[in-house]
Amino acid sequence: MIKIGHRGAMGYEPENTLRSIKKALEQNVDMVEFDVQALKDGEIILMHDDTLDRTTNGHGFVAEKTLKEIKKLDAGKGEKVPTLQEALDVIDKKVPVIIEMTGFLTTASLVSDVISHNVKNNNWKYKDIMVSSFIHPELMLFREYLPQIKIGANISAIPVSYARFAQEIGVDFVATENLYLKDDKFVKDAQARGLEMYLYSVDDPYYLQRYEEFGIDGVFSNKPDKII
Ligand code: G3P
Ligand code: MG
Numbered sequence: 001m002i003k004i005g006h007r008g009a010m011g012y013e014p015e016n017t018l019r020s021i022k023k024a025l026e027q028n029v030d031m032v033e034f035d036v037q038a039l040k041d042g043e044i045i046l047m048h049d050d051t052l053d054r055t056t057n058g059h060g061f062v063a064e065k066t067l068k069e070i071k072k073l074d075a076g077k078g079e080k081v082p083t084l085q086e087a088l089d090v091i092d093k094k095v096p097v098i099i100e101m102t103g104f105l106t107t108a109s110l111v112s113d114v115i116s117h118n119v120k121n122n123n124w125k126y127k128d129i130m131v132s133s134f135i136h137p138e139l140m141l142f143r144e145y146l147p148q149i150k151i152g153a154n155i156s157a158i159p160v161s162y163a164r165f166a167q168e169i170g171v172d173f174v175a176t177e178n179l180y181l182k183d184d185k186f187v188k189d190a191q192a193r194g195l196e197m198y199l200y201s202v203d204d205p206y207y208l209q210r211y212e213e214f215g216i217d218g219v220f221s222n223k224p225d226k227i228i
Contacts, residue, residue, distance in 0.1 A: 001211070002218030003228050004098065005029040006201045007048060011222030014076025015055060016046035018090050027224040031096045033132075036084050036111060037103025043067040044084040044110050050103060056081065063104035084114050088124065096128040100154065101138050108138050112145035136169060143170075152198070156180075162189035163197070171195070173217070178202050184214035191215065202227060 008020025009027060016034050024032050035048040040063060052058035052065070056073040067083070075081045082090075084099065091097055099115075101107040111131060118124040132152035133139050139151045152173035153166050158180050166174040173196035176186070181199060190197040200220035202208055208227045211219060221227050 001208075001216055002030045002198075003224055004031040004033050004198070004218055004220045005224050006033055006220040006222050008032060008034060009222065009224055011203060011226075014079050016048060016082070017075050017077075017079035018082050018086060019077060019079050021087060021090055024224055025091070025094055028228055029095060029221075029224045031098060031218070032091055033098040033100060033220055034087055035100045035102050036107060037062055037101070038105040038107045038110055039063070039065050039067055039070060040105070041066045042110060043070075044107065044114060045070055046082050046084065046087055048102065061104065084111065085118075088114070088118055088122070093122075093124060093128065096130065098130045098132055098152070101131060101133040101135065101142065106138065106141070108142035109145060112142060112149075115146060115149065130172075132173075132175060136171075139171060140169065152196075154200075158182075158186055162186045163193050163195055164189075166190065166195055167193040173198055175200055175220070178207065178211070178219070181211075181214070187214045187216055191217075 005024025007015035009023035013020035013023045034046050036044050037047050047062050056075050058073040070081050126148045130150040132154050134154040150172040153171045154175045156177045175198040178199040187197045196217040198218040201222050202219040203223045203226050
């Protein structure tokens, strides 16, 4: 089972910052996940919420800001909000990444440009970058730009037809919220369809044992050291 640092290691450090990513790497995660969104000037930054208020000392919609404005903010413990490029530079191919696309503005084209740049210039491999989203149309758009990148559909439910939707839209993995998973039916269904199944977010070793029995392929964790 793959252990994935969630927003870096957000249980210990300010989420989606370089400090949080470094903490996840220190804790020997197999992969790092972080959320990205576009700014009005076309830059891509790490941020989960649509607004700045919860995770920074700024206010208002992320989509209405420029990188210059974003870089003035404190994202916690004096950390700056990183760009996608800065996050990839810090990880520097030590582990594969999952880039989750979110936000008000479309990100697919911009994220694909950054990935292509890093494959061409910084020795990143396509196989070491995956892209996910709750916004499934954005995944379909992304695939038009970079079909060689694995994509994953995030959901927050257990659908009646389990992973059928994911197979129908042609994603490579599905990630759902662990608290709704009570048995292994969804997992087995996904795997029978050739998909991988991930869970977010698991910080408790007691649950981890159950998910191992279910055959889950990977878990996101806010506190990776608790489950590694
Ligand atoms: O990608 C898994 C997980 O990060 C999805 O939820 O809201 O934490 O981005 P969220
Ligand atoms: Mg995420």
